[in-house]
Amino acid sequence: MTSRKSLKSRVRARMDKTGESYTTALRRILEKAGHPQVSPPTGRPAGAIGTSKVSDLTVRERTGRGWDGWFTLLDTWGATGRTHTEIARWLVQEHQVDNWSAQNITVAYEQERGMRAPGQNSAGYYSATGSKTIAVPVDRLYEAFADAAERERWLPGELRVRTATAPKSFRADWQDGSTRIAVGFVAKGDAKAQVALIHEKLADADTAARMKVFWRERLAALKTLLEP
Structure with missing residues (x-):
């Protein structure tokens, strides 16, 4: 938890200094630290986010928001400093998202923000x-x-x-x-x-x-x- 909060603070500081977006600032910091493999992915499938194969339309139909909407909301809440369980629980309790969608949104967000490797969860699976x-x-x-x-x-x-x-x-x-x-x-x-x-x-x-x-x-x- 502490390391994630530290990373978040560094990202915010770089954003203030350079005017970059959260994703770009995070990528630059990770690259300088020698971890380009966990930088936010590029060349995503049309209508999808990160490595998720669920389309923006499907997410919107199930939850009322598309990928960008959820990611902006999670950024504002400070999700990069939270655990996987905390993010998923917040989506269910505060925004009435069903459990399946909450897990999918959380995983896609963590991958997009460089918080986990594609296909890997917070427990290493x-x-x-x-x-x-x-x-x-x-x-x-x-x-x-x-x-x-x-x-x-x-x-x-x-x-x-x-x-x-x-x-x-x-x-x-x-x-x-x-x-x-x-x-x-x-x-x-x-x-x-x-x-x-x-x-x-x-x-x-x-x-x-x-x-x-x-x-x-x-x-x-x-x-x-x-x-x-």
Whole structure:
């Protein structure tokens, strides 16, 4: 906590001196310290922030604000001097953001501000993400995860369901229980919906890369199964 507050003070001091934005000032300080690998990423996908694959439109639909809006609000609150848990809790309690969105916003913010490596969380674990838009109602898409018989048709492996809120979110322990998945669902009209998934607590970057490929393939299989 102390080191983050110190970094924040240095960034603010540089902003006052140079007139740079928060992101630019942070990047310059980290580069001078010999840590260019954790500087805010460039060349982001259109409509996305940092390494997040969730579009600005999806974030806005789920939370009422886009990426820039949330990041500006978090900067004003002083989120660079807070822990991951504090940021996520603040989003839920003060702004009524659902848990899945709060985690996604927090991770994207930390990566964008150079507070963590892409794919790595504050505890040192990694995560893999995946998303897919499928031409079925959101209730049907949710059922493909929540109903065990339906799930077995496209997703091998044992799951222990932790929480399931129709038709918005689904959380479960994966296989041996050492990792878990968090899934969110958003309606894109009466006959189209998007699923966005995070596989959390992965041991290393190689495992995260492998599971990213796995989920890309499984979500493609789900789309093939559900669409006419």
